[in-house]
Amino acid sequence: MLDKGKNFKSRLEFVRFWADYVRKTPNSVWSRQQADFINALLQGANQDVGLYLRVKKKAAPEGQKVRASRVSFK
Amino acid sequence: MDKFVIDFTNALDAASIKYVIVSGYVSILFGRTRGTEDVDILVEKPEPSSFYALCERNPRFWIINTASEKEAYDMLIEGYGVRFAEKGKAIPNMEVKIGEMPLERISAAINGFKLFISPIEIQIAYKFYLGSEKDIEDAVYLYELFKERLDRGVLLQKCEELNVMKELNKYAGQGKKL
Numbered sequence: 001m002l003d004k005g006k007n008f009k010s011r012l013e014f015v016r017f018w019a020d021y022v023r024k025t026p027n028s029v030w031s032r033q034q035a036d037f038i039n040a041l042l043q044g045a046n047q048d049v050g051l052y053l054r055v056k057k058k059a060a061p062e063g064q065k066v067r068a069s070r071v072s073f074k
Numbered sequence: 075m076d077k078f079v080i081d082f083t084n085a086l087d088a089a090s091i092k093y094v095i096v097s098g099y100v101s102i103l104f105g106r107t108r109g110t111e112d113v114d115i116l117v118e119k120p121e122p123s124s125f126y127a128l129c130e131r132n133p134r135f136w137i138i139n140t141a142s143e144k145e146a147y148d149m150l151i152e153g154y155g156v157r158f159a160e161k162g163k164a165i166p167n168m169e170v171k172i173g174e175m176p177l178e179r180i181s182a183a184i185n186g187f188k189l190f191i192s193p194i195e196i197q198i199a200y201k202f203y204l205g206s207e208k209d210i211e212d213a214v215y216l217y218e219l220f221k222e223r224l225d226r227g228v229l230l231q232k233c234e235e236l237n238v239m240k241e242l243n244k245y246a247g248q249g250k251k252l
Contacts, residue, residue, distance in 0.1 A: 019214075020218065038107075
Protein backbone atom coordinates (compact mmCIF):
# COMPACT_ATOMS: atom_id res chain seq x y z
CA MET A 1 0.00 0.00 0.00
CA LEU A 2 1.37 3.39 -0.98
CA ASP A 3 2.27 5.60 1.98
CA LYS A 4 0.74 8.91 0.83
CA GLY A 5 2.70 10.96 3.35
CA LYS A 6 6.02 9.44 2.33
CA ASN A 7 5.17 9.77 -1.33
CA PHE A 8 4.31 13.47 -0.95
CA LYS A 9 7.49 14.09 1.04
CA SER A 10 9.52 12.49 -1.71
CA ARG A 11 7.76 14.58 -4.34
CA LEU A 12 8.52 17.74 -2.38
CA GLU A 13 12.17 16.67 -2.24
CA PHE A 14 12.15 16.43 -6.04
CA VAL A 15 10.45 19.84 -6.34
CA ARG A 16 13.23 21.38 -4.21
CA PHE A 17 15.89 19.52 -6.20
CA TRP A 18 14.42 20.76 -9.49
CA ALA A 19 14.13 24.35 -8.24
CA ASP A 20 17.82 24.22 -7.30
CA TYR A 21 18.68 22.74 -10.70
CA VAL A 22 16.75 25.48 -12.52
CA ARG A 23 18.53 28.15 -10.47
CA LYS A 24 21.94 26.76 -11.40
CA THR A 25 21.30 25.81 -15.02
CA PRO A 26 21.08 28.04 -18.11
CA ASN A 27 17.48 28.73 -19.15
CA SER A 28 18.05 27.20 -22.58
CA VAL A 29 18.99 23.86 -20.99
CA TRP A 30 16.24 23.37 -18.42
CA SER A 31 13.57 24.89 -20.65
CA ARG A 32 14.30 22.38 -23.44
CA GLN A 33 13.77 19.47 -21.00
CA GLN A 34 10.63 21.07 -19.63
CA ALA A 35 9.22 21.84 -23.10
CA ASP A 36 9.81 18.24 -24.26
CA PHE A 37 7.93 16.98 -21.21
CA ILE A 38 4.97 19.38 -21.48
CA ASN A 39 4.68 19.05 -25.26
CA ALA A 40 4.59 15.27 -24.94
CA LEU A 41 1.77 15.55 -22.43
CA LEU A 42 -0.18 17.87 -24.70
CA GLN A 43 0.36 15.65 -27.74
CA GLY A 44 -1.20 12.77 -25.84
CA ALA A 45 -4.13 14.80 -24.50
CA ASN A 46 -7.68 13.67 -25.22
CA GLN A 47 -9.24 16.59 -27.11
CA ASP A 48 -12.85 15.52 -26.57
CA VAL A 49 -14.44 18.82 -25.49
CA GLY A 50 -17.61 17.19 -24.12
CA LEU A 51 -15.64 14.78 -21.96
CA TYR A 52 -13.33 17.55 -20.74
CA LEU A 53 -16.25 19.76 -19.69
CA ARG A 54 -18.07 16.88 -17.96
CA VAL A 55 -14.95 16.06 -15.94
CA LYS A 56 -14.51 19.72 -14.98
CA LYS A 57 -18.16 19.99 -13.93
CA LYS A 58 -17.94 16.89 -11.74
CA ALA A 59 -14.64 17.88 -10.12
CA ALA A 60 -15.46 21.54 -9.40
CA PRO A 61 -17.81 20.98 -6.41
CA GLU A 62 -15.23 18.69 -4.77
CA GLY A 63 -12.56 21.37 -5.01
CA GLN A 64 -14.98 23.93 -3.60
CA LYS A 65 -15.77 21.63 -0.66
CA VAL A 66 -12.07 21.27 0.15
CA ARG A 67 -11.53 25.03 0.05
CA ALA A 68 -14.71 25.75 2.02
CA SER A 69 -13.46 23.46 4.77
CA ARG A 70 -10.48 25.75 5.24
CA VAL A 71 -10.70 28.99 7.18
CA SER A 72 -10.48 31.54 4.43
CA PHE A 73 -9.99 35.29 4.20
CA LYS A 74 -9.84 37.19 7.48
CA MET B 75 2.18 25.69 -24.58
CA ASP B 76 4.09 28.98 -24.24
CA LYS B 77 3.23 29.87 -27.83
CA PHE B 78 -0.46 29.35 -27.12
CA VAL B 79 -0.26 31.63 -24.08
CA ILE B 80 1.72 34.30 -25.94
CA ASP B 81 -0.72 34.26 -28.87
CA PHE B 82 -3.72 34.58 -26.58
CA THR B 83 -2.25 37.36 -24.47
CA ASN B 84 -1.29 39.21 -27.67
CA ALA B 85 -4.96 38.94 -28.68
CA LEU B 86 -5.98 40.37 -25.30
CA ASP B 87 -3.52 43.22 -25.76
CA ALA B 88 -4.89 43.91 -29.24
CA ALA B 89 -8.42 44.06 -27.81
CA SER B 90 -7.18 46.41 -25.04
CA ILE B 91 -8.19 43.95 -22.32
CA LYS B 92 -5.91 44.20 -19.29
CA TYR B 93 -5.02 40.78 -17.85
CA VAL B 94 -2.93 38.90 -15.33
CA ILE B 95 -1.94 35.23 -15.53
CA VAL B 96 -2.35 33.44 -12.20
CA SER B 97 -2.00 30.00 -10.63
CA GLY B 98 -0.31 26.96 -12.21
CA TYR B 99 1.09 28.49 -15.37
CA VAL B 100 3.10 30.96 -13.28
CA SER B 101 5.10 28.11 -11.78
CA ILE B 102 5.35 26.36 -15.16
CA LEU B 103 6.64 29.57 -16.73
CA PHE B 104 9.52 29.50 -14.26
CA GLY B 105 10.40 25.89 -14.92
CA ARG B 106 8.15 23.63 -12.85
CA THR B 107 7.81 20.31 -14.65
CA ARG B 108 4.18 19.43 -14.60
CA GLY B 109 1.34 19.34 -17.04
CA THR B 110 -1.73 21.52 -17.00
CA GLU B 111 -4.94 21.52 -18.97
CA ASP B 112 -5.79 25.17 -18.48
CA VAL B 113 -4.16 28.51 -17.90
CA ASP B 114 -5.98 30.78 -15.46
CA ILE B 115 -6.18 34.38 -16.47
CA LEU B 116 -7.95 37.28 -14.77
CA VAL B 117 -9.06 40.30 -16.75
CA GLU B 118 -10.51 43.70 -16.08
CA LYS B 119 -14.22 43.79 -16.85
CA PRO B 120 -14.18 44.32 -20.63
CA GLU B 121 -16.60 46.44 -22.62
CA PRO B 122 -18.79 44.23 -24.81
CA SER B 123 -17.12 45.69 -27.91
CA SER B 124 -13.64 44.68 -26.64
CA PHE B 125 -14.79 41.17 -25.82
CA TYR B 126 -16.45 40.67 -29.20
CA ALA B 127 -13.36 42.09 -30.91
CA LEU B 128 -11.27 39.49 -29.06
CA CYS B 129 -13.53 36.72 -30.37
CA GLU B 130 -14.01 37.97 -33.90
CA ARG B 131 -10.45 38.98 -34.68
CA ASN B 132 -9.03 35.65 -33.52
CA PRO B 133 -10.66 32.87 -35.49
CA ARG B 134 -7.83 30.59 -34.43
CA PHE B 135 -9.50 30.31 -31.00
CA TRP B 136 -12.91 29.02 -30.04
CA ILE B 137 -14.86 29.14 -26.81
CA ILE B 138 -15.45 25.61 -25.59
CA ASN B 139 -17.97 26.11 -22.79
CA THR B 140 -20.64 28.27 -24.39
CA ALA B 141 -22.56 28.23 -27.62
CA SER B 142 -22.20 31.91 -28.53
CA GLU B 143 -20.04 34.95 -27.89
CA LYS B 144 -23.01 36.77 -26.34
CA GLU B 145 -23.55 33.93 -23.88
CA ALA B 146 -19.82 33.90 -23.14
CA TYR B 147 -19.83 37.61 -22.36
CA ASP B 148 -22.84 37.23 -20.05
CA MET B 149 -21.13 34.33 -18.27
CA LEU B 150 -17.98 36.38 -17.82
CA ILE B 151 -19.90 39.31 -16.35
CA GLU B 152 -21.71 36.95 -13.98
CA GLY B 153 -18.35 35.75 -12.65
CA TYR B 154 -17.99 32.45 -14.49
CA GLY B 155 -14.93 31.34 -16.41
CA VAL B 156 -14.94 31.41 -20.20
CA ARG B 157 -12.61 28.87 -21.78
CA PHE B 158 -10.75 29.65 -25.00
CA ALA B 159 -8.84 26.92 -26.83
CA GLU B 160 -7.36 26.47 -30.27
CA LYS B 161 -10.15 25.63 -32.66
CA GLY B 162 -10.94 21.90 -32.59
CA LYS B 163 -9.10 21.35 -29.31
CA ALA B 164 -10.01 21.36 -25.63
CA ILE B 165 -6.51 21.28 -24.15
CA PRO B 166 -4.77 23.51 -23.36
CA ASN B 167 -7.31 26.25 -22.79
CA MET B 168 -7.31 29.68 -21.21
CA GLU B 169 -9.88 30.05 -18.44
CA VAL B 170 -10.72 33.74 -18.42
CA LYS B 171 -12.47 35.31 -15.42
CA ILE B 172 -12.97 38.86 -14.24
CA GLY B 173 -10.50 39.64 -11.46
CA GLU B 174 -10.65 41.90 -8.46
CA MET B 175 -9.62 45.45 -9.25
CA PRO B 176 -6.99 46.69 -9.44
CA LEU B 177 -5.26 43.69 -11.01
CA GLU B 178 -1.99 43.12 -9.16
CA ARG B 179 0.56 42.17 -11.77
CA ILE B 180 4.20 42.19 -12.73
CA SER B 181 5.73 41.67 -16.15
CA ALA B 182 7.78 38.66 -17.20
CA ALA B 183 9.62 38.10 -20.45
CA ILE B 184 9.58 34.88 -22.39
CA ASN B 185 11.70 34.75 -25.55
CA GLY B 186 11.31 38.50 -25.92
CA PHE B 187 7.53 38.49 -25.37
CA LYS B 188 6.09 40.32 -22.40
CA LEU B 189 3.49 38.62 -20.23
CA PHE B 190 1.77 39.94 -17.13
CA ILE B 191 1.73 37.54 -14.21
CA SER B 192 0.67 37.69 -10.60
CA PRO B 193 3.36 38.73 -8.08
CA ILE B 194 5.18 35.62 -6.82
CA GLU B 195 4.42 36.35 -3.14
CA ILE B 196 0.68 36.30 -3.90
CA GLN B 197 1.03 33.09 -5.89
CA ILE B 198 2.81 31.32 -3.06
CA ALA B 199 0.15 32.32 -0.52
CA TYR B 200 -2.71 31.50 -2.88
CA LYS B 201 -1.28 28.09 -3.75
CA PHE B 202 -0.99 27.24 -0.05
CA TYR B 203 -4.59 28.40 0.31
CA LEU B 204 -5.80 26.11 -2.49
CA GLY B 205 -4.09 23.32 -0.62
CA SER B 206 -3.99 20.28 -2.93
CA GLU B 207 -0.67 18.40 -3.18
CA LYS B 208 -0.12 19.90 -6.64
CA ASP B 209 -0.77 23.41 -5.30
CA ILE B 210 1.56 22.96 -2.33
CA GLU B 211 4.27 21.69 -4.69
CA ASP B 212 3.78 24.80 -6.85
CA ALA B 213 4.09 27.03 -3.77
CA VAL B 214 7.24 25.25 -2.55
CA TYR B 215 8.76 25.43 -6.04
CA LEU B 216 8.20 29.18 -6.35
CA TYR B 217 9.47 29.76 -2.82
CA GLU B 218 12.64 27.72 -3.41
CA LEU B 219 13.29 29.41 -6.73
CA PHE B 220 12.77 32.97 -5.55
CA LYS B 221 13.49 32.82 -1.81
CA GLU B 222 16.32 35.35 -1.92
CA ARG B 223 14.28 37.81 -3.99
CA LEU B 224 10.85 37.67 -2.35
CA ASP B 225 9.42 40.61 -0.45
CA ARG B 226 9.04 38.87 2.90
CA GLY B 227 6.69 41.53 4.23
CA VAL B 228 4.28 41.01 1.33
CA LEU B 229 4.59 37.22 1.55
CA LEU B 230 3.82 37.17 5.28
CA GLN B 231 0.95 39.62 4.85
CA LYS B 232 -0.66 37.58 2.06
CA CYS B 233 -0.21 34.34 3.97
CA GLU B 234 -1.82 35.91 7.03
CA GLU B 235 -4.73 37.20 4.94
CA LEU B 236 -5.34 33.73 3.55
CA ASN B 237 -4.68 32.05 6.89
CA VAL B 238 -1.88 29.86 5.55
CA MET B 239 0.98 30.84 7.87
CA LYS B 240 1.07 27.26 9.18
CA GLU B 241 1.56 25.92 5.65
CA LEU B 242 4.19 28.55 4.84
CA ASN B 243 6.25 27.62 7.89
CA LYS B 244 5.76 23.89 7.46
CA TYR B 245 6.57 23.58 3.76
CA ALA B 246 8.61 26.64 2.85
CA GLY B 247 10.34 27.09 6.20
CA GLN B 248 10.61 23.30 6.61
CA GLY B 249 9.42 23.59 10.18
CA LYS B 250 11.14 26.87 11.00
CA LYS B 251 9.12 30.03 11.43
CA LEU B 252 9.70 32.38 8.51
